[in-house]
Amino acid sequence: MKPLVQLLHFGYHQAMSCIFPVAIFGTLALSSAIEIPFLHRYDAILLILLGVQYLMYRSGLETRDEIKVICIFHLIGLMLEIYKVWMGSWSYPESGYTKIFGVPLYSGFMYASVASFMCQIWRRLRMDMTGWPGLTSSVLLGGAIYFNFFTHHFIPDFRWWLTALVFIVFWKTWIIYRVRTITYRMPLTLAFIIVGFFIWSAENIATFFDAWKYPDQHETWKLVSFSKISSWFLLVIISVIIVAQLKHVKASRTTNDSGLN
Template identity: 45%
Template sequence: MTQHPNPPPRAEPGCPDEVSVREPSPGSGRLRLWVWELWGFVSKEAQACLFAGLFFAAVFCVPRAGLWSLPRYDLLLLIALLIQAGMVISGRESRDELKAIGLFHVLGFALEVFKTSAAVKSWSYPDFAYTKLLGVPLFAGFMYAAVGSYIIQAWRLLQLRVLHHPPYWMAGLMALAIYLNFFTQHFWVDVRWYLAAGALGLYARSQILFRPQQRELRMPLWLGLVLVAFFIWLAENLGTFFGLWSYPHQLGAWARVHMSKWSSWSLLVLISFTLVVQLKHIRQRVQVPD
């Protein structure tokens, strides 16, 4: 007996014979990947700004008149010290990293004393405080230290690497020249833009590699420093709006901080970056061409 093959099942009226499954387009997959990477970048950047974020939260919360008979500047110093202690105790910063941050604190405070002196008067701290030294409240150095803290935290969280970093002695001399110019520009020629051009040439090939989630991305080092300085400039506008310090053009009423401060902060961020790169565990992720 001949066996006939089973006939194909009859399709029900109104139903297709085959169900087609639409594959996701490659474009949608790439978009989800980039959104995921962007989320990782934003969230880790927020974590890296922990010190600065907590400090500025204190600026918003502490009244200008102070609390508990303590002036505002003194309270902010106490809060900054507690935040810094918490960073070290929690392990978010090591003692070696604290030394680098402390050095930038000292350099920043020395710059503050000079800039607020009677001979220069670039800005001023108008409120009274018990912890003022030479006219500058001691908490002011922590605003510079926050930049170093951010760079260290971002280095760890984003697994930063640097390619084509210039020789360390060249980078050190450039950072020293930039720092000294902040002083000498008031008594001699301001060579800021010449130094900026020299730094741009020195770091022209330098690249930052960072990993928000899975992919390692890159950008020119100079672009990263300029972007960081822009957000510091925004924070400086907030600081002057809340009366922490004042520039001469803000004494009558608050006004936006001059855009020229963006260039100054770009150079100061470069100084901070140069100090942080000297840390032994960070040097392991910095490639200096032979």
């Protein structure tokens, strides 16, 4: 009976941490089926998601610091989207007033939803890490991964070399998480793979509801290539590095403030 109780508590916290991603996919699904008068679909999605974020903050589901992290990820994602659309990797074929260089502003929220999940689950499961490689190596690796998303259009794609580096750099890193009074742990690289797979699954849902289209999906919807799992695997690493470093900085400030009092 106890394992079942633990599983239910774990599932509850996972579900609560997914509120914003679920809101995104729910909005995509409804907006593809229901036409909103006087508004382009992309503009309506942006307004709805801004409203969801406001309600989550006002209700206490997200803290001010978490909103800051989400804004950072929105900007990072939007920059990547603009570049990828310019390179023809995918497109947003519908009209909208809130489009920049062919990319709707709501698209950054799809990256920000990963940050929202990371922040929420970190707080809810009282997560910590052991064997963190440190600021220099983690930031350099995260930066190399991010820039590879841009540079592989002009120079060789180093994603598999970077993936190998991930396992080398983080091979001692474990996630510590707590469900009720019991503490568990998991290799960080395994968590990268699991989250990357679920984001790939979510990407299939998003493209099905025309959030964006890959070149081979314009005639009819097709399953997103399995190779995209590796891309999301690497993107999750960037998310974890940023969130972990911000948590570390905040913890250090709290400790210093406590020492001064």
